[in-house]
Amino acid sequence: MEEKMMAESARLRHEYLRHDKKFPHVWCPGCGIGIVLGSLIRAIDSLGLDKDELVLASGIGCSGRLPVYVDFNTIHTTHGRALTFATGIKLANPSLTVMTVMGDGDATAIGGNHFIHAARRNLNLTAIIINNQIYGMTGGQYSPTTPYGSNSATSVYGHIEHAFSIAELAVTAGASYVARGTVYHVPALDKLIARGIEKEGFSVIEIMSNCHTQYGRRNKMPDPVTMMKWFRDQAVSVSRAAKMEAAELEGKFTIGILADRDKPSYTSEYQHIREQALHQEKKK
Amino acid sequence: MDSKQSGTISLLQGNEAIVKGALAAGCRFFAGYPITPASEIAELMSINLPKVGGTFIQMEDEIAGIGAIIGASLAGVKSLTATSGPGFSLMQENLGFACITETPCVIVNVMRGGPSTGLPTSPGQGDVMQARWGTHGIHPIVVLSVSSVLDSFEITIHAFNISEKYRIPVIILSDEVVAHTRESITIPDQTGFEEVNRIKPSVPPEWYHPYEDNSRGVPPMASFGDGYRHHVTGLVHDVHGYPTQRVDEIDAFQRRQFRKITNGFYEIQMTKSTMLDDAEIAVIAYGSVSRSALRAIKMARERGIKAGLLHLITLFPFPRQTAEQVLRQCRAVLVPEMNLGQISREVKRVNLSSKIEKINRIDGQLITPEEIFKKLLEM
Numbered sequence: 001m002e003e004k005m006m007a008e009s010a011r012l013r014h015e016y017l018r019h020d021k022k023f024p025h026v027w028c029p030g031c032g033i034g035i036v037l038g039s040l041i042r043a044i045d046s047l048g049l050d051k052d053e054l055v056l057a058s059g060i061g062c063s064g065r066l067p068v069y070v071d072f073n074t075i076h077t078t079h080g081r082a083l084t085f086a087t088g089i090k091l092a093n094p095s096l097t098v099m100t101v102m103g104d105g106d107a108t109a110i111g112g113n114h115f116i117h118a119a120r121r122n123l124n125l126t127a128i129i130i131n132n133q134i135y136g137m138t139g140g141q142y143s144p145t146t147p148y149g150s151n152s153a154t155s156v157y158g159h160i161e162h163a164f165s166i167a168e169l170a171v172t173a174g175a176s177y178v179a180r181g182t183v184y185h186v187p188a189l190d191k192l193i194a195r196g197i198e199k200e201g202f203s204v205i206e207i208m209s210n211c212h213t214q215y216g217r218r219n220k221m222p223d224p225v226t227m228m229k230w231f232r233d234q235a236v237s238v239s240r241a242a243k244m245e246a247a248e249l250e251g252k253f254t255i256g257i258l259a260d261r262d263k264p265s266y267t268s269e270y271q272h273i274r275e276q277a278l279h280q281e282k283k284k
Numbered sequence: 285m286d287s288k289q290s291g292t293i294s295l296l297q298g299n300e301a302i303v304k305g306a307l308a309a310g311c312r313f314f315a316g317y318p319i320t321p322a323s324e325i326a327e328l329m330s331i332n333l334p335k336v337g338g339t340f341i342q343m344e345d346e347i348a349g350i351g352a353i354i355g356a357s358l359a360g361v362k363s364l365t366a367t368s369g370p371g372f373s374l375m376q377e378n379l380g381f382a383c384i385t386e387t388p389c390v391i392v393n394v395m396r397g398g399p400s401t402g403l404p405t406s407p408g409q410g411d412v413m414q415a416r417w418g419t420h421g422i423h424p425i426v427v428l429s430v431s432s433v434l435d436s437f438e439i440t441i442h443a444f445n446i447s448e449k450y451r452i453p454v455i456i457l458s459d460e461v462v463a464h465t466r467e468s469i470t471i472p473d474q475t476g477f478e479e480v481n482r483i484k485p486s487v488p489p490e491w492y493h494p495y496e497d498n499s500r501g502v503p504p505m506a507s508f509g510d511g512y513r514h515h516v517t518g519l520v521h522d523v524h525g526y527p528t529q530r531v532d533e534i535d536a537f538q539r540r541q542f543r544k545i546t547n548g549f550y551e552i553q554m555t556k557s558t559m560l561d562d563a564e565i566a567v568i569a570y571g572s573v574s575r576s577a578l579r580a581i582k583m584a585r586e587r588g589i590k591a592g593l594l595h596l597i598t599l600f601p602f603p604r605q606t607a608e609q610v611l612r613q614c615r616a617v618l619v620p621e622m623n624l625g626q627i628s629r630e631v632k633r634v635n636l637s638s639k640i641e642k643i644n645r646i647d648g649q650l651i652t653p654e655e656i657f658k659k660l661l662e663m
Binding site for chain 1: 312313315331334335337339341343344345347348349350351352353354355356357358359360361363377378381507508509510511513514515516517518519524526527
C-alpha cells in the first residue's frame with residue numbers, strides 16, 4: 001500500500017512539477033502551502049486536464065511563489081492583482097482553465113476590491129485563497145483575517161480589528177461556488193478544489209493553513225503539529241454547524257461547501273453580447 | 285501612411301479616432317474604468333469590440349484595467365486601456381509589470397490639468413515625465429503624443445505596431461483639446477495598413493526560452509495556451525522566466541531591455557518638420573500646442589521671420605538627433621508647453637549653444653498662436 005502511494009506521488013511530481021526549476025522551494029519547513037500545492041495537483045490530475053490549457057496566476061507573498069513550481073502556463077503578478085490579470089487571460093482565451101492562488105492579505109486587503117468584483121461578475125475562474133491569518137513573507141504583520149486579540153508584529157498589544165470571513169464574503173458577493181477547507185483535512189480538500197475548478201462561474205476555495213513561523217509562534221502554536229490540531233478542533237462541517245447554536249460556534253469556522261449555485265457565467269453572457277452587436281450591425 | 289489615399293471621410297473626435305486606430309491595428313481587447321476626458325474611448329470600444337469578435341470589460345478601477353489588458357496580451361490578444369491623470373497614477377505599478385515582462389499593450393492617457401483631481405475638463409501636459417518615469421525602477425518605455433484627430437488615428441496604429449515589434453508597453457499622450465475636438469479625416473481602406481504582430485516562437489516547446497537574447501534583443505513571445513508552457517513574473521528573471529539573484533543574469537536582463545529600444549530608435553522616433561530648411565528660429569512642440577505653433581510660424585513667415593516647427597510625436601525615447609539638428613541650425617528655439625517645462629528640459633539636455641525660450645501655461649488654457657507668435661517676434 002505504502003509503495004503504491006509512493007509510486008503515485010512520484011508520478012504526480014514528475015508529471016506536474018517543473019523539472020528545470022531549482023528546488024528547494026522558498027517556504028519554511030512544515031509550511032501549509034506545500035500541502036495546498038499537493039492538493040491542487042491531485043485535484044487537477046483527477047480532472048484529467050491538459051497542462052497546455054491550464055493557467056495559474058498568483059499575487060505577492062508566500063502564496064505568490066507557488067505557480068513557479070508547476071508545469072502549467074504560470075504568472076506571478078503584482079500584489080493583490082492576480083484576479084485582474086486572470087480576468088484578461090480568461091476573456092482573451094475562454095478555452096483556457098484559469099486559476100489563481102492568493103493569500104489572505106493578497107486577496108482581501110490590497111486585492112479586496114478585485115476579489116468582491118470578480119465574485120459579482122461571475123467570470124469562470126477559480127480562486128484558491130490560502131488563509132494563514134498573517135503576512136508571512138514580510139515578517140508577521142496582521143492581515144484582514146488575523147483574529148481579534150491575537151499577537152502579530154504590528155499588534156504586540158493584542159489585535160483590535162475584527163477578521164473577515166473570506167468564504168462568507170465570497171458567498172455574499174455572488175460567487176457561484178464557495179468552499180472552505182484546511183490543510184489538516186486533505187482528502188476533503190482535494191475534492192473541494194476539484195469541484196471548484198470544474199464549476200462554471202467564479203469559484204472560491206478558502207484554505208485555512210498554518211504559518212507557525214509568523215502567526216503560530218506569536219500565538220502559543222509554535223509548530224505545525226499544534227496548528228494542525230487547532231484546525232482539527234476548530235473546524236465544524238457546514239451540515240453540523242447548521243444544527244449548532246451561535247454561541248457554540250464562537251471561535252470556530254465551517255468547512256465544506258458553503259455555496260454551489262448555477263448562474264450564467266460572464267463568458268457565455270458575453271457571447272450573447274457579440275451576437276446581439278453583430279445582429280444590430282447587420283440591420284443597419 | 286498617406287492620408288490622401290482612398291477611404292471613408294469621417295467627422296470624428298480625437299477619442300473616436302483612437303478607437304478607430306486601435307481597431308485597425310488589430311486591437312481586440314479593452315479593459316478600463318470611466319474617467320473624464322477619456323470615457324468616450326471606453327464607450328466606443330464597448331459598442332465596437334463585440335462586433336469584431338473582441339471583448340470589452342469595465343473593471344472596478346484602473347489598476348484592474350491595466351492588469352486585465354496585460355493578461356489579455358499574454359493570452360495573445362492586442363489590448364488597450366484609456367484613462368486620464370488620476371487613473372494613470374493608479375496604473376503605474378502594473379505598467380512596470382508590463383515593462384519587466386515585456387508584454388505588449390497600449391495605454392492612452394488623455395491629459396487634463398493636475399495634480400490630483402485637478403482640472404477634469406481642461407487640457408494639460410503635466411504627465412510627460414510621469415509617462416517616462418512614473419513606474420518605479422529603471423525601465424525603457426515608449427511615449428507618443430497626438431496633436432490632431434488624424435494623429436489620434438495614425439499614431440494609435442503606430443503605437444500598437446511598436447508595442448508588438450519591441451514587446452514594450454506604449455503610452456499615447458493625448459489631451460483634453462485633442463480628445464474632444466471634431467475634425468474631418470479620411471480613414472484609409474483597411475488594406476492600406478501595415479499591421480505588425482509579435483513574433484511567435486518557431487522552435488519546439490522544449491527548446492523555448494521565453495527571455496533568451498537574440499540579435500534584436502526581442503525574444504519571440506508565446507501566448508498562454510500555445511503549448512509553450514512558461515513562467516511570467518514581475519521579479520527579475522533568467523532566460524527561462526524564473527526569478528534570479530545571479531548578478532550576471534540581472535545585468536544582462538536589464539541591459540537587453542534598453543538595447544532593444546536603442547536598436548529600434550530610428551524607427552521609433554517620429555517627428556514632423558515644417559519650414560525648418562532655412563529656419564533661423566524654431567518652435568519645438570507636441571500635442572495640441574503644436575497646432576498653435578504651426579499657425580504661429582506661418583504668421584511669423586508672413587512677417588518675413590524665418591521660423592520653423594519641429595513637431596515631436598515620439599517624446600520618449602527622446603528624438604535627440606532630430607532636435608540636435610534644429611538646435612545646431614537655429615539661433616534660438618522656443619518650447620511652449622502646458623506645464624512648467626518638461627520637454628524643454630529634454631531639449632536643454634541635448635542643447636549645443638542655442639538660446640532656449642519657454643512659454644508655460646498652467647491655468648487649464650490652451651497656448652494660443654498669438655502667444656507663440658508674440659514670443660517669436662522677441663526672439
